[in-house]
Amino acid sequence: MGALLHSVFMEWQHIPDHDLERYYLGMVKDETELATLEGHILGCGSCAERADKIQDYVDAMRVAALELIDPNEGRR
């Protein structure tokens, strides 16, 4: 019985933060992986909540990166 419980937990793996980041950065190209990530986020409240926060974080990083790249921003 203990072993069965263990195997159930092993199969239900939440999405690691770095995979959520890769997902929102558009770095996940594999369609199977994309489908798995999207399916999990839709079906898992705790990952959806973390996905929301990571999306904000990724957006903030994108803005910061754009400011670094654009030589006319933030300089006089």
Ligand SMILES: [Zn+2]
């Ligand atoms: Zn999850």
